[in-house]
Amino acid sequence: MNACRAGVIALLAGCYSPRIQEGAPCSSPDECPAAQRCVQGTCRLRDLPADARAPEIDAAVDARPDAMVLACATTGLTCGGTATAFPCGGHCWVYCPSAATWTDASQSCIGWQGALGQVDDAAEETCVIAQITAQSWIGLSQSAAATTPGMGWTWNGKTPVVYTHWVTGKPDDGDGRENGAEQCGKLQPDGQWDDAGCTQDNRFLCERP
Secondary structure, eight states: HHHHHHHHHHHHOOOOOOOOOOBBBBBGGGGGOOTEEETTTTEEEEEOGGGSSSOOHHHHHSSSOOOOOSSSSSSTTOOSOOEEEETTEEEEEEEEEEEEEEHHHHHHHTTTSSOOOOOOHHHHHHHHHTSSSSSSEEEEEEEEEESTTSSSSETTTTTEEEEBBTTTTOOOTTSSSSOOOOOOOOOTTTTTTEOTTTTSSSSEEEEEO
């Protein structure tokens, strides 16, 4: 038997297995020949060049969907009276006409997915005071580490206060000396701010984007 005929017989007998060509579909390395790997769904002898690979995705960013913009409404706000919602300064504000301490008011605003109001400029302030009828808590709060009545004021303990509209001589902590008695701020119907004891009961204003 010549060598050619012997090769044909061996082929028919299954002694020879043709190599699976590159590009065969795969879902795991087990589906590819030993010399090949499963790369992006196909069997390959080597990795794809860097510029041909699928772009990497930042998993942390990809897992975080864009924040949904909430409707400007009072839904979700805990308020003992009839609250009203209105836009000012590009944000949604809510006025609650029932009285609460600063801390309780803050919690109500957080439950509404907002915070006690932050007045950033005179235009926003003018817009807000058109909606209120009595002094109301806003997000002004003073650090316990302050050593003078004018020190350590932030919006909700986070954002520095830049624009201010304090009543003349305020904040004064009641007697002009820092004693921790008046560490929360309220907005008066005329737009001016006053410091007060945080356990006072006042109406309040919430704000959110």
